[in-house]
Every structure is written in structure tokens, then in C-alpha cells.
Amino acid sequence: MTARAEPGEDPRAFRTLTSHFLHALFDFGILSEAAADSFKRLLVSSIGAFVATGLFLTRVYAGRYEALRGGASPEPYRRAVLGDDLLLIGLPMLLVAFVTLLISDSLFPDERDFRILGPLPVRRTTVFAAKLAALLIFTASFIVIVHLALVPLKLLTSFSRWSPHSVVWRLITWIIAGGAASTFAVLAIAALVGTLVLVLSRSRLQSLTAIMRSAAFAVLVVSVPFVFRLPTLGAAVANGSTWLTFVPPVWFLGLERTLVGDANPWFARLATIAVAVAAVAVGSVAIAYAVLFRHFERLILRATKAPRGFRTEGARARVRLPPPFRAVYQFTAATLRRSQLHQGVLVGISACGAGLVINRLAGVNAGWLLAGGAAHAALTGAALWMPFVLMCACGVALRAALALPMEYRANWIFRLTEADATRLDQLCGVERLVAIYVVGVPVAISSPLLWLALGSNAAIAVPVVVLIGFVFVHAVLLHWRRIPFTCSYLPGKRFLAHTLVLATIAYSLFTIIAVALVRTAMSDARRAVIIIAALAIVAAVLRRRRRAVWTVTPLMFEDELPEYPLQLQL
């Protein structure tokens, strides 16, 4: 894409702006120069991770396809291929949607572009074209990388004596349909953001966009287990189950099958849906860009209106709590409410826990209500496991969100007012928030299921779960010496694989021990009393110790690398 320069406009303006917008896609405004470099390394290594995942999946599927090739009839192969083709379309869609959501702030020219580029001799057409070009380059590159990583798996599924189509033709149609599916994912998110930009006032845009983004992020994360279950849908696709018309990757599978030459009218109908929804998404984005282009000043610079029902914070401030506690608590809550990045991290990682829970619950047969027996045992297991998985996910999510800085250089006010006498109150504000989110939310979500699965035993299980949660709060706040969002941040401080292995071990140990404790407490009243008393004592001791450390240890405003094993004391 190129834009013709107007008289007086530098002919290189389009290229320069495209390059600028491409770099700006990853400008989250929170990273220092060192951290930005670190983030770039993380991005490059994530490309390696895609490729490795593609090869790993190929390795996993190799045995299965070997068996299918040697089978007596083509039907099992046909069904397996339908399911796996669905995964090969759905997985890139999901990954592309994630990344598009990550850069959704930069999908349309905004006020900053208007203010910075407005006074320069650059046409608006050039600005819009450069923005669009940057987006196209980035999304196209990402779509290509993701599909390239999955080529070995596609080839594996295509080489078979039962395959009625040539390998090359299958590959080409997959690239077309898969590319269309991923592009649809980008366009759907862009259409949503575009609509919000056009419809909302400036004052509401920030908060509602943040909520929309977090909700979309949560939906994507929760859909991860469903995407990995797509290969099991081969039979349902082959039978033309009606409910599948509500699953987006299935539309594009229909497109692929139609392109490859499958005459089944069910696939033709799905292909029609795919083309129609893609056209609607293209149309919506085109309209959003066109309206924004024509009325840029009016839309971007429209007056800020008072939100309906707005009250000053002071009017709500009635609770008797120390001022430093309130300061940090309110600041943290307001930031989590308004910052898209922090909310995205919080919701995204928490949704991972929700995804795991939904995945496990989906495997539990609901017939236990009538039959009892094994299915009931499975539900009890899932119900006992659920709060601890959610605690882990919420704990990691909250800690990650609180560690990311916000307007880093504005932290001078916290540095200026730091004092031994008030530090404890400030950090107790953080502790309260952690306790609510890491203990309160999981327990509130899990309680109905615990009551349903355990009956009266839940009266013992719930207090034990709560106390384990309070002990877990200590793990979340281990070495925590920060006011949320005020400390610089170095991403990728530790080797990723090392962190993942440690996290997996910690998660497994925590959930196994916690579930065992609850089961033991439920088995006998005396044991229950001992466990509850022991947990209460441990939680109280850890809390007291943590608070004692906070009283004497200064706050942290500069992130540090974990340790320097190479320092020599010569």
C-alpha cells in the first residue's frame, strides 16, 4: 500500500510513518529502554515458542496418523482430519486474536497522532494509510508465522492413502481458509474497537474500552481449552451438528472443505457464513475508518462529558481507615479499573484459572445428580480442586498486574511521603486487596459448587479453604515491598523455562496438599479442628512476620534482577 504525497509533503512520509506506527504498536508506555529491549527479546523468543509448539504437536500426532494410515477404512481418518483441520484453523485464530487485542489501542489513529502529526505537513490520507499499512504488515507477518509453525502438522495430516485430495491442494486451501479465519479475528476486534471509538464520548471511551478489552481477553483465555478440544469434534462436524454453526472456526473449515472440492452442502453453507461474516467485519472496519477519516477532529476532540451518576471520591470516603491505607487501596483499585494494560493482565491470567476449571467441569458427567457414584466423586474432586486453581491464577494475575508500572515518573509523590510509620498502613492496603481478590473471589465463586458437591461437609471445607487462602496470600506477597504500579519493571528477568517449571511444581504441590487437607478435615471432626487451628496459627504468624518486615524495610521503586551469581568478592 502506498499513498501519493501531496505537493509539499515529503515523499518518504508514508514510509517513515508506517515504520513509526509499526514500532509504536508495542509502545505500552510502561517500559524503560532496558525493559523495552527485554520485551523485544521476549517477543523473538515467543516466535521460537510457536515453532516449537508446531513441531511438538506434529510429534504428538505422528503416532496417531501412522495408525490411521494403516486402518482398514477411510472413515476414522476422515473424521480425525476434520477435527484436526478445525484445530489448524482455530488455533491460529485464537493466537492472532490475542495479539490483536494486545495492540488494540493502536488500531485507529488517535488523539496523540492528531496532536503530534496535525501541525506537520503530512496529509491525513497519509497518516491513515500508514496506520493501516503498519497494521496490515504486522498482522500479516504474525498470521504467516503462526501458519508456518503449523505447516508440519498440516503435512502430517495430509499424507495418507485415505486422503482424497493432493497434499499441495490441501495446503493451499488451508492457507486460504486459515488466513481468512485469522484475518476475520483481526477484523472482528478492529470492528468492535472502531464502533466504540465512534459511538462513545471521550470520558467513557477509556473505561469502556478497558472493560471491553478485558472481557474479550477473558473470553479468549477461557476458550483456550475449547480450542484444544476442537480435534474431538471431527465426528460432530462429519454429522453436520447444528450447534457447530455458532463456532467461528467451523465456518472457515466449511470454506476450506468447499475450496478443496468437497460437495457436501453443509460445508457450502458454512462457507457462505464465513464469507458473509468476513464481509460484515471488513465493512464495519471500512466504515469506522471512513467515518473517523472524515470527522477526525470532531470525534477525537469532542468535549468530555460528566459521566452519569458521577460522584467525587470524597463523597464516598466515610470508612474509618488510616489515610495511607486508603490512599494505596483507592489508588490501586482506580488503576485496575481504568488501565487497560493492568486490567488485561489481571483478567487474562485469572481467566486461565477459569479456563482450567471449566475444562475440568466439562469433563464431569452431570448425570451424577440422578445416578450418584463415580460421577459424583469426579464432581467432588473438581469442586475441591476449583478454589485452589482459582487462587493460584488470581494470585499470579494480581501480582503480575500490581508489578507493572503506571506513569513511572509520577512515583515521586510516594517516594517523597515514604515513612516507617506509614509504610505498614500503605502495604496493608495492598494486602487487603490481595486477600479480597486471591481469597474472597475464588471462595465466592467456588462456594456454590462446594455446597452442591459436598452438602453439609462444605461447612468444614469452606473455612479450611479460606484459611489455606490466607496462607497462600503470604506466597503472593513474598518479598513484596512495592506500592502497586510505582516500581520499574524488567520483563524476562528469569529464564522462562525455569520459571515455568518452578511454577508448575509449586502449583501441583499447592493444589495436591490443599485438597488433601480439606479431605482430611472433612473425614473427622477432631482432625478438622486440628487442621483449622493449625492453619489459623500459620496464617497469623506469617501475617505478623510479613508486617514486621514491612515496618523496617524500605519500599522498592527500582526493579532488580534476581541475583548476581557472577559477582566475585576478590
Place this chain on the structure above:
Amino acid sequence: MLEARGLTKRYGPFLALDRVDFHLRRGEILGYLGPNGSGKSTTVNLVVGLIEPTAGSLWLDGRPVSDDPIAYRRRIGYVPEEPHLYTHLTATEYLMLVGRLRGLGEQTLIEKVPALLRLLLLWDSHYATMTAYSKGMRQRVLLAAALLHNPDLLVLDEPFSGLDVTAGLLFRTLLQLFAANDRMVLFSTHRFDIVQQLCSRVLILARGRIAAQHEVASFRDAAMPSLEDVFVRATGQDDFTPVARQILDVMQLV
């Protein structure tokens, strides 16, 4: 009275501030002038306690600040050069945050915050987050935050940048009345005109040292050299014509 005794700050091998001595009496507005890199911001950061001196000390009312730095910080208000604020908060929320960090009670804040916002002409925008604020509006929020806890000493680093004429005049009058109330103002700036209109005394800093100090009243005497002359001589930047010519030459390169 605030006193700096041999204030020195070293960043590795770089000496940013070299044995600076000055005092600031109650009722006084002390102008602190100097070219970029002369050590003005370092002095301000030392005075507000954001950094520690390598050597030397600060004294307030005859006591070293290091004896009780927290009590000292409670007595100062600070307006930084750049309006670094949490712009995702509204002005009200930011002032409530600052007030609570300063230990003010809720009732006091509920009374003070709206009053300050009204007086500083920010009330109409008090429901909007500060992302939408101009630089001048952010400066006014910072001034409100600096005054919220009724400080003894105001440390201002270029507070007039971005302010419109009305707000500038209001600031000037406010600072004069503030100082007249037996309080102190340390005023770091680049602007000679404001120093002459506002300050009672001026310190000129060059290469990390005090190069000159004068009563501002002395510059009103036509027979004496102007503040600008004194500054140029003290900082050793006597003739800008060659540099100006070079800039024009570079500008005309094709």
C-alpha cells in the same frame, strides 16, 4: 530558616553539585537560576529529599534535616518541573491520594480538595481523568497538591511553564502572600523576569557551584548591571552571537 551547608552530589565520576552553601530565611522567596546542567534540579531533588547528598547537609530551623527526614518532608510542598502525575486519576482522586499519603484526615480532605479545585479553576474538569488536561491544568493540580498539607517550605521547579497569563498572575500573587506569611519559597527557574518580579534574593548556579548571589532589589537600580548581565557573566556565557550564526548556517543547509 533553611540552610544548605557544603551540599555535594556526585554521580559516579561526575560532580553534579560542589559544596553549595545557601540559606533561605522565613518570609523570603529565593530565586535559583542556572543554565541547563548547572545542578539546579540536583539541588531541588536534594532539598525535597528525593536523593541523598554525597556530602554536606541541609538544616531547617537550626536542626539537621537528617535527624528526622520524615518530619522535614511533612513540612515541604513540591512542584516538579515536569507535570508527572497519575493521569488516569481525576484531579480529585489525585489530591485525595496525596492528602492521604500526607496523613490528612478524610473530613479535612473533603473540605479542602473541592475548595482548592474551585479556586484553581479546575472544578469544571474535576470529573475527567487528567489525561485530558493541558500542561497548565496539570501544573495547577500539582500546586494544589503542594499546598494541600499547609507546608512551611515550598520548593518550585519551573512552576510557570505551561500556565496561561491569568493562572501565572494568580500563582505570583499566591506565592508572595505565602512567603509573607512567614514561610519560605525556593524557586528554581530559567526566567529572569519572574525572578525580578517575585524573588527577594537570587542565587546563580554554574557548573555545580554558586557563581553569584544578589538581592533582587539591587537590579532595580539603573546604575547597577541587570540580572541578565550578572547571569551571563557568572555562568561564563558571554557571547551567543557565534552560536546563533552557526545555527542559522545549519538551518540554511540544503
